Amino acid sequence: xxxxxxxxxxxxxxxxxxxxxxxxxxxxxxxxxxxxxxxxxxxxxxxxxxxxxxxxxxxxxxxxxxxxxxxxxxxxxxxxxxxxxxxxxxxxxxxxxxxxxxxxxxx
Amino acid sequence: xxxxxxxxxxxxxxxxxxxxxxxxxxxxxxxxxxxxxxxxxxxxxxxxxxxxxxxxxxxxxxxxxxxxxxxxxxxxxxxxxxxxxxxxxxxxxxxxxxxxxxxxxxxxxxxxx
Numbered sequence: 001x002x003x004x005x006x007x008x009x010x011x012x013x014x015x016x017x018x019x020x021x022x023x024x025x026x027x028x029x030x031x032x033x034x035x036x037x038x039x040x041x042x043x044x045x046x047x048x049x050x051x052x053x054x055x056x057x058x059x060x061x062x063x064x065x066x067x068x069x070x071x072x073x074x075x076x077x078x079x080x081x082x083x084x085x086x087x088x089x090x091x092x093x094x095x096x097x098x099x100x101x102x103x104x105x106x107x
Numbered sequence: 108x109x110x111x112x113x114x115x116x117x118x119x120x121x122x123x124x125x126x127x128x129x130x131x132x133x134x135x136x137x138x139x140x141x142x143x144x145x146x147x148x149x150x151x152x153x154x155x156x157x158x159x160x161x162x163x164x165x166x167x168x169x170x171x172x173x174x175x176x177x178x179x180x181x182x183x184x185x186x187x188x189x190x191x192x193x194x195x196x197x198x199x200x201x202x203x204x205x206x207x208x209x210x211x212x213x214x215x216x217x218x219x220x
Binding site: 034036042043044045046049055087089091094095096097098099100101 | 144151152153154157166167168169202206207208209210211212213
């Protein structure tokens with residue numbers, strides 16, 4: 001089973017700052033990493049899919065990089081509406097496993 | 108517009124069974140693998156099951172294998188999750204998803220006596 005280690009657990013940022021979230025996997029997953037945003041009381045929303053591919057309609061402020069076992073999710077110029085919990089998930093092998101989440105708060 | 112609407116959640120006693128449904132619309136259901144993902148209260152996400160387009164292949168994590176069964180009816184554009192021998196740790200909101208671009212709003216399952 002591939003373990004996904006996500007950090008940090010929480011972030012408190014000011015509007016306009018840059019956010020970086022790390023996910024490390026215990027096995028090589030190529031670039032089969034997905035990134036989600038979950039706002040309070042809502043279902044998760046896929047922002048970036050395998051191959052560091054930005055989903056349609058997602059602002060280009062969101063991006064990701066990485067291959068193998070080390071991945072980084074970035075939000076440039078963070079906005080108030082970006083508050084929520086962000087999850088990474090590997091979709092390379094079963095069981096598909098998620099990171100524990102990063103709670104993003106805006107100051 | 109893709110829509111996934113879950114139903115069937117509720118309060119159930121430990122050891123009992125429950126069947127969830129997911130009605131899909133806005134896309135060609137039979138062309139897509141489908142999945143269930145759950146989220147315990149105030150906790151993270153856990154993948155629960157995936158089914159192939161024809162239903163011939165299914166996949167589960169060890170935590171539910173042997174107790175949960177995912178199935179589908181392509182003629183009805185519907186996905187199901189039969190949950191048996193429920194435990195308190197199965198308490199969660201269960202989401203239906205096209206792995207993993209589109210998600211429903213979820214249905215809450217509470218396992219308690």
